[in-house]
Each structure stands twice: as structure tokens, then as C-alpha cells.
Amino acid sequence: MTYLKITDLQKHYDSYHALRGINLSITEGEFVVFVGPSGCGKSTLLRTIAGLESSNGGTIELDGRDITELASSKRDLAMVFQSYALYPHMTVADNLSFALRLAKIPDAEIQEKVRSVSASLQLDPLLERKPKELSGGQRQRVAIGRAIVRQPKVFLFDEPLSNLDAALRVQMRLELARLHKKLGTTMVYVTHDQVEAMTLADRVVILNAGQIEQVGTPLELYRKPNSRFVAEFIGTPKMNLIPADKITHKEDEFIFDLFGHTIHFPANRIKGEQPDSVIVGIRPEHLSLVAENGDLTGRIELVEHLGSEAYAHIQLQNDQTIIVKAGARTELKDGQEVHINVDVQEIILFNNKDQVISVIPEEA
Ligand SMILES: Nc1ncnc2c1ncn2[C@@H]1O[C@H](COP(=O)(O)OP(=O)(O)O)[C@@H](O)[C@H]1O
Ligand SMILES: [Mg+2]
Known part of the structure; x- marks a missing residue:
């Protein structure tokens, strides 16, 4: 059943038409990856879903509700960016619990949630550290943990692994795949890296110049591209x-x-x-x-x-x-x-x- 439904979504930045009629239906629990060359509109689409950008036409529905005009904070979505955006003066534990404290969740419940997320992301030994005392991979794990404690309806990731070195990227990619299996939460993930898209996605959405070029499972796109653009984009070395x-x-x-x-x-x-x-x-x-x-x-x-x-x-x-x-x-x-x-x-x-x-x- 459709969970996140995007219908004829349009976005203009002044004279630049960044999203040109996006239509996409995502099922609950799916891991969907947006991939495409730099500047094709991946971040714009994700940020518009998140409510960090307004749209100029079309609708976004989540779990049966039209959220097109809803404030970002009310959308039940959690976003993780390439830059970890942790609070530098707070410990890992405080970074994890911040959103929950803000939402006035009872202390005992906060502690239980933080404990559970910390255990699943192996953050226990780091809870008292500040972000500057963490490696890039550890920081990104905290940023992901901070999204998880909020138990959102959908996780939105924008190139979360791009700042990590190659080996760590592969390791974190596996951790994300495991996390998705374990949580079963819908995930929408942006990357320019087709290997990341192929390995993580249930379905890949290929974007080209503000439009969807093709949607399919990784193997469908590899074996049955509709266009030269998709055929050349998916697969290394190239076709x-x-x-x-x-x-x-x-x-x-x-x-x-x-x-x-x-x-x-x-x-x-x-x-x-x-x-x-x-x-x-x-x-x-x-x-x-x-x-x-x-x-x-x-x-x-x-x-x-x-x-x-x-x-x-x-x-x-x-x-x-x-x-x-x-x-x-x-x-x-x-x-x-x-x-x-x-x-x-x-x-x-x-x-x-x-x-x-x-x-x-x-x-x-
Ligand atoms: N705030 C903005 N103002 C004007 N143009 C923008 C803005 N943000 C993005 N764009 C333009 O929209 C296009 C899509 O950008 P973006 O979604 O960031 O691409 P991607 O994430 O796929 O690399 C690019 O051409 C970019 O220059
Ligand atoms: Mg981007």
C-alpha cells in the first residue's frame, strides 16, 4: 500500500525549474534511493519532502494525509545530512535525547529510548564524549541515532556517507542495510554513487534534470534500462x-x-x-x-x-x-x-x- 505519495511535484528557484513534475509512490517499509548526477534535483526533492523547501505545485501525502503545506517539524520525518549537524557543546547522550526533551517526553522514557538506540548503534562507550572527540564515522552514527530516537514515519538521508573514507563508507553502508532490516522503517536515501544505490535500495529512482528517468529494482535498472542515460549511469565499468x-x-x-x-x-x-x-x-x-x-x-x-x-x-x-x-x-x-x-x-x-x-x- 502506498505510504508516501508524490504527485506532479514542481519546484522553481527563481527562473530555474528544479523539479519538473515528480510522480512517485513509496510503500511502507521500502528503502528507496534517489540517484543521479550532481545538480539533477536529488536534494531538492528530499528537502521538499522534508518541508525544508516549499513546492510550487503538486502534492505530498504521507500515511493518507496531505502534508504539502505542513511545517517540517510536524511531518513525522527525520533527516540525516552529509554534514552531521550535531550540537558541538553537547555530549553524545545529550545530542541523542535533545529532540525528545524538547518534545517534553518523560525522563524515564527518554532514557530507555537513548539506551536502546545507543546499543543498536554501538554508541555506549561514546555517550559522554563531545562531537569533536569523535571520528567522522562515529559522528555520523550519532546523527543517525538522533534520527532514530524520534521514531519517525520516514527517514530521509542526504548523502550521509559522502564525508567518510572509502572503507568506512562500505562499513556504514552495511550498517544502514542492517538497521533498515531491523527497524523496518521507510527510508528515502539520496546519493550520487550508483554502487551505494544498487547495494542499499529496494527500488532506485534515477533522476535526470529535475525529472524521473526510471524507477525500478537495482537489477531491473541494470538489465532493462529504458534509456541510454540509465544504461550508462548504472554499472561500473560502464556499458x-x-x-x-x-x-x-x-x-x-x-x-x-x-x-x-x-x-x-x-x-x-x-x-x-x-x-x-x-x-x-x-x-x-x-x-x-x-x-x-x-x-x-x-x-x-x-x-x-x-x-x-x-x-x-x-x-x-x-x-x-x-x-x-x-x-x-x-x-x-x-x-x-x-x-x-x-x-x-x-x-x-x-x-x-x-x-x-x-x-x-x-x-x-
Ligand atoms: N537555493 C537554491 N537557489 C537556486 N538554485 C538552487 C538552490 N538549490 C539548488 N538549486 C539548483 O537546483 C538544481 C538542483 O540542485 P540539488 O537538488 O541540490 O541537486 P543534487 O542534490 O541532485 O546535486 C541545481 O541546478 C542547483 O544549482
Ligand atoms: Mg545534493
Whole structure:
């Protein structure tokens, strides 16, 4: 059942149209992540939901109530920012209990809530410290704890891990996933990091220039992007995009030419009219290096060894570089000529307007 419902939400900053008609329904208990490039409107959308920004059209409903015009403090939401925004002169314990004291909650109840949150976030040894005596990760844990004690209907996170170093970010990401499992509270989380989005989200909302580009589970977005924007945004390394020309049609096959090699694509996987030219999208793991007779040939530019796998950057005839996932122990030499096979089943075709025109087959 819909819990948080956003309908045709608009936001203008003077002449800048920052949110261009956002429609989104979030279910109770869901972990939804807003992701997109810098400036696409993620924070604006989150802050508008929180009531920290006013909207210029549309509605926000929470748990059956229209909260569009409601003051931020009355919305039953708790927000955690990238900057921890702790009270510097208060101890961790006082930071945790502040909102509850303000709300005149009885002392015994406050103590019980703080104790429970402190235990679940491993803050017990830090309760008497001031924020300046904490590491970045510990500060962010306190900021999250401060949101939890209020038992909000929805948690709103705006890039909460961006200030942490890479290792801590991965650790905190896991802690957040565990916390969500344990609390079961609805969470809306903003990040520019698609790996964070993929690993945390039940559903990912991809934003582009103030509009929703696509909504789906991480795997739906990875396997079935609607547009080139989504296809390129999700997945590291990125999907390879290769222009293909000299196309011929047959009744049941759509045949295109990749630098002299013909690729036969089932015609029933093309949506609508068959186009005159396409861009072939193929992920690095759906290309493989073969000894001879590949679908493509190219020259090794460089190989990135990640330990468990390697990525070969290969220059094609048109000087374009594509990335092929290779085995961990691959011994490719720079400049070496290689042959590449394309897993046609996994190809995604785009038209010249960057829209996907092929249907991705269901996995067997
Ligand atoms: N207070 C503001 N006044 C004017 N423009 C703003 C304001 N806040 C954000 N913007 C603009 O709105 C767009 C979206 O900003 P924001 O939501 O912060 O992006 P994101 O969080 O996705 O990086 C940006 O182009 C930004 O410059
Ligand atoms: Mg932002």
C-alpha cells in the first residue's frame, strides 16, 4: 500500500525549474534511493519532502494525509545530512535525547529510548564524549541515532556517507542495510554513487534534470534500462556503446554491421519500426576474448587488474575504446591484437534519440 505519495511535484528557484513534475509512490517499509548526477534535483526533492523547501505545485501525502503545506517539524520525518549537524557543546547522550526533551517526553522514557538506540548503534562507550572527540564515522552514527530516537514515519538521508573514507563508507553502508532490516522503517536515501544505490535500495529512482528517468529494482535498472542515460549511469565499468551501420532487414532477423562483422539480431526483439541505424549497448561481462573468429577485433590499450577480475580496455577500428571483462589471471600485453565475441542475447539497442528499442529477453 502506498505510504508516501508524490504527485506532479514542481519546484522553481527563481527562473530555474528544479523539479519538473515528480510522480512517485513509496510503500511502507521500502528503502528507496534517489540517484543521479550532481545538480539533477536529488536534494531538492528530499528537502521538499522534508518541508525544508516549499513546492510550487503538486502534492505530498504521507500515511493518507496531505502534508504539502505542513511545517517540517510536524511531518513525522527525520533527516540525516552529509554534514552531521550535531550540537558541538553537547555530549553524545545529550545530542541523542535533545529532540525528545524538547518534545517534553518523560525522563524515564527518554532514557530507555537513548539506551536502546545507543546499543543498536554501538554508541555506549561514546555517550559522554563531545562531537569533536569523535571520528567522522562515529559522528555520523550519532546523527543517525538522533534520527532514530524520534521514531519517525520516514527517514530521509542526504548523502550521509559522502564525508567518510572509502572503507568506512562500505562499513556504514552495511550498517544502514542492517538497521533498515531491523527497524523496518521507510527510508528515502539520496546519493550520487550508483554502487551505494544498487547495494542499499529496494527500488532506485534515477533522476535526470529535475525529472524521473526510471524507477525500478537495482537489477531491473541494470538489465532493462529504458534509456541510454540509465544504461550508462548504472554499472561500473560502464556499458559499451558502439554505433552500428549498414543495416539490412530480413523477415525474422535484423542484421547490422559491426566493423565488417555481421550481427544477427532477432527481429521480434525490436520494438516498433526497425530503424536505419542503431547504437549497440553491451556490458563488459557480455563480451569475451577469443583466440580467433571474434565478432570484433581490436588492440589492447591497457588492462586493469582488480585481483578477482580484470578489465581490458580495447581500441576498435574506429578508435573507440571498449571495455571487456577478462579473467583475473589474464596475461594480455599492451598493443596486442585481440578478438572479441559479443553475446548477442545480451545486446541492448538504442535509436539515435538514445531510447532503448529492443526488448531484453527474460532470463531462463
Ligand atoms: N537555493 C537554491 N537557489 C537556486 N538554485 C538552487 C538552490 N538549490 C539548488 N538549486 C539548483 O537546483 C538544481 C538542483 O540542485 P540539488 O537538488 O541540490 O541537486 P543534487 O542534490 O541532485 O546535486 C541545481 O541546478 C542547483 O544549482
Ligand atoms: Mg545534493
